[in-house]
Amino acid sequence: MGEYNEKKETCGTICLKYLLFTFNCCFWLTGLSVMAVGIWTLALKSDYISLLASNTYLATAYILLVAGAVVMVTGILGCCATFKERRNLLRLYFFLLLLIFLLEVIAGILAYIYYQQLSAExxxxxxxxxxxxxxQPGHEGVTVAVDKLQQKFHCCGSNNSRDWQESVWIRSGEAEGRKFPDSCCKTIVEGCGQRDHASNIYKVEGGCITKLEKFIQEHLSIIGAMGLGIAGVQxxxxxxxxxxYKSLKLEHY
Structure with a gap:
């Protein structure tokens, strides 16, 4: 009877080892995906960060990047801990899983909270x-972001093209008679912002604010879903x- 229990426990341990190994392989690939989303956010989706008042959007991207890197390292550690049957490595592995779990939950919660606050901001x-x-001097990032925003989404001004009547730059001599930035033009040529006509300027009501809000909210949904989804799998x-860990402990006694 004792031999049967010992054999049964050994088989259970083997099954757990292969389950954990399979999990770690999938987990490593997941970490790669998380890092990719973080890099994607920072490299390709960061054009408009200078237009946002808070750093929450940027923070969620950095959290994903760090979590993805830790996930990949943890996946390798998990494989080593599993097949070497080292309980101290399993303890470290569990701690790192818990750390990643908390990072992913924080990223998901931040994305959800900012999703709710974005419109008002x-x-x-x-x-x-x-x-x-x-x-304006010292705000070159804003200038680039505004031009990209207006051209990408075919919009002009925050709410509508009339917003530019209040622009510090438009009212100054530096605008050279422009009524709008050239990026408001449907076909951009030097000085095209001087002509105020619907055939030349994007005069869409709702302006760029609705376009930018939708764009960022869609990405926040991806970040939030990925963060909370992976946390659930962990x-x-x-x-x-x-x-x-418990099985190895029993077998050593």
């Missing part, structure tokens, strides 16, 4: 940022780790 700050900082990894 843009309404309060976007127009002032555009009219006060466009083409619960299984922590359960497998605890079971294997």
């Amino acid at each position: 843009l309404k309060d700050t976007l127009k002032d940022t555009m009219v006060q900082k466009y083409h 619960i299984f990894g922590m359960i497998f780790t605890c079971c294997l």
Whole structure:
């Protein structure tokens, strides 16, 4: 009877080892995906960060980047801990899983909170940022972001093209008679912002604010879903780790 229990426990341990190994392979690939989303956000989706009042959007991207890197390292550690049956490595592995779990949950929560606050933030700050900082010294990032925003989304001004009448730059001599930035033009040529006509200027009501809000909210949804989704999957990894740790402990006694 004793031999049967010992054999049964050994088989259970083997099953747990292969389950945890499979989990770690998938987990490593997941870490790669998380890092890719973080890099994608920072490299390709960061054009408009200078137009946002808070750093929450940027923070979620950095959290994903760090979490992805830690996930990849943890996946390798998990494989070593599993097949070497080192309980101290399993403890470290469990701690790292818990750390990643918390990072992913934080990223998901931040994305959800900022998703709710984004509309109010843009309404309060976007127009002032555009009219006060466009083409002003020290705000080159805002200028580039505004031009990209207006061209990408075929819009002009925060709420509508009339916003540019309040622009510090438009009212100065530096605008050279322009009524709008050239990026408001449907076909950009030097000085095209001087002609105020619907055939020349994007005069879409709702302006750029609705376009930018939708763009960022869609990306926040991806960040939030990925963060919370992976955090949910990690619960299984922590359960497998605890079971294997307990199994190894029993076999050593």
